[in-house]
Amino acid sequence: MLFSLCKGEDKVMQPSGDVPAAEGDSVTLNCTFETSYPSPTLFWYKQSVNSYPEYILNLVSKKVYNAKQIHLIISSAAVSDSAVYYCAVRELPGERL
Numbered sequence: 001m002l003f004s005l006c007k008g009e010d011k012v013m014q015p016s017g018d019v020p021a022a023e024g025d026s027v028t029l030n031c032t033f034e035t036s037y038p039s040p041t042l043f044w045y046k047q048s049v050n051s052y053p054e055y056i057l058n059l060v061s062k063k064v065y066n067a068k069q070i071h072l073i074i075s076s077a078a079v080s081d082s083a084v085y086y087c088a089v090r091e092l093p094g095e096r097l
Contacts, residue, residue: 010033010034010035010036010037010089011033011034011035012031012032012033012087012088012089013031013032013033014029014030014031014032014085014086014087015030021074021077022077023077023078023079024076024077025076025077026073026074026075026076026077027073027074027077027081028071028072028073028074029044029071029072029073029074029085029087030069030071031044031069031070031071031072031087032068032069033068033069033070033087033089034068035068035089035091037089037090037091039060039091040060040089040090040091041058041059041060041089041090041091042058042059042060042070042087042088042089043055043057043058043087043088043089043090044056044057044058044070044072044085044086044087044088045085045086045087045088046083046084046085046086047083047084047085047086048082048083049082049083053086057072070087072085072087
């Protein structure tokens with residue numbers, strides 16, 4: 001999976017493939033990003049079958065530079081959590097170096 005809302009040297013990378021889990025399991029979804037934004041906003045989206053991506057979470061990260069990670073943890077997996085998950089990064093207005 002790869003979803004990127006970035007420009008130039010900025011990128012978002014996610015491992016491809018399924019993450020198997022049983023109901024009740026704790027699941028960690030990984031996302032690595034490289035950015036020149038000093039304080040990027042990081043997003044997670046969930047896309048269920050036959051649906052559009054749905055925003056589920058954002059995090060404003062202060063003073064982050066190059067090759068960082070943001071993990072989404074589902075603490076107790078349920079059947080309704082079965083979906084494709086995307087992470088994205090963008091700059092806040094006026095924050096570009």
